Amino acid sequence: MISGIDGTGNGMALKVAVPLALLVIWGVLSNIIDNSFILPSPLSVIYVLAYPWGNILGSGTLLDNALVSLQRVTFGFLAALIVAIPLGICMGRYETVYHLFDKATAMLRPIPPLAWVPLSLAWLKIGMGSMLFIIAIGAFFPILLNTIDGIRGVKNSWIEAVAMLGAGEYDLLTRVFLPGAAPTIWTGLRVGFGIAWMCVVAAEMMPGASTGLGYLIMYAYGWGQIQVVMAGMVVIGLIGLAIDLVFKSVEVKWFSWRRLDK
């Protein structure tokens, strides 16, 4: 094996070395600084994390807030996917549709989701609607672009071989285009979900939010509870990591043909 990362034996030690070192440095620094408003000790953060069902400053538990955020990200993500995948399929398959939407999407894409906050508040008012909008904007473009790419990457020889067997446009869509593009679309979903997860935290910091991990860490900051802020950040990171692992394991399980077929 050429690369040193083989995931076995000392590979495991390699993977945890940096996180452990950071933890140690954090502990030492917090001891030196000795000010929990600037850098609380790792232990105080772990203490918060150890009781995820404990009510924090009357703003709900870590667990409840995490569930609320997860629910929001799921709905926002689904809303993005429902529009982005069909649009991407049409743009990837039909040249006219591509030219129809290409310039508009290319112009909207560089606008960061946070820049949509004022407009979303103006249009949808404070609450669930405006949050879902921000989340959906974040997830939309990676899904769209990867769907277009995936459909275009479908080999002509697959299409023609199946067309010769009497397939109509619908058969081609379900039997060739979708399965052939699925690995790339899946990558888009994975990237899109990651961005949506970042956006949910940002959306929960908008005025009027009263639940969610984003709200919780801003609220705790207001009370000077930096260990809660950091515990919330750790939870955000861990959930993001876990979801990414789920996406990756599905990729390995369902789409291994793409890696093996060459």
Add this chain to the structure above:
Amino acid sequence: MRLVVDRLGKEFPKAKGETLKVLDDITFSSSEEETIGILGPSGCGKTTLLRIIAGLEKPSTGEVLLDGSRVDSPNPKMGMIFQEYSLLPWLNVAENVSIGLEIRNASEEERREKVERYLSLVGLQGVAENHPYELSGGMRQRVAVARSLTLEPAMLLMDEPFAALDPQTRGEIQESIIRLKEVTGKTIILVTHSVEEAVFLADRLVILSARPGRIHKIILVDLKRPRDRASEEFVSLRVQVLNLLSDLAVASKADR
């Protein structure tokens, strides 16, 4: 099934409004159960001709008739075996072979029965559950042949299907094509670079000249089957066709 290719021409658009003439005035027809070999210098339009016959490409002039009706889109009465690898990599062998039947909504029983029958006809057993990437090139081409047979097309179109195979495997597949012809009596249009393959399999050879491809000569292969590649008639016909083709290649180089 009777194929008529009638005064077929094809031009592709090039840059600056020019066109590239690829095929010119191609006329020939096949009788039932005939095997026609198409030979010609590289780039003379053989693949294009086959794709037009298949309905995958529109002709610029002329037409293709199948039992009297005009071909202008893919028709499941014709099965096509492509030169490049065209199996769907996410499906296993059995699923690949049965995809045409699924499109046709055949019953599960019929699908299972036909997958088995045609896989064994092309000499493949025990790989139904494997994925294409687990197979050798020769096995993949056999799967593609089996796939095209399940809908029981009256005609098979093959575009250099065995070019990438080693001589041993190639010989084996040629034998299974002959067996297939005896069992099913299909009309076969075979594009190939191998003169030996063409003389071995075909009843008639259509020789195309260099681009734009025109019919240079049609040769009847009047050899009894089973054919013996080492027999005097076989070798002399092979040499005659080889000479014809190398003359065509030289002529086309002199033009440029």
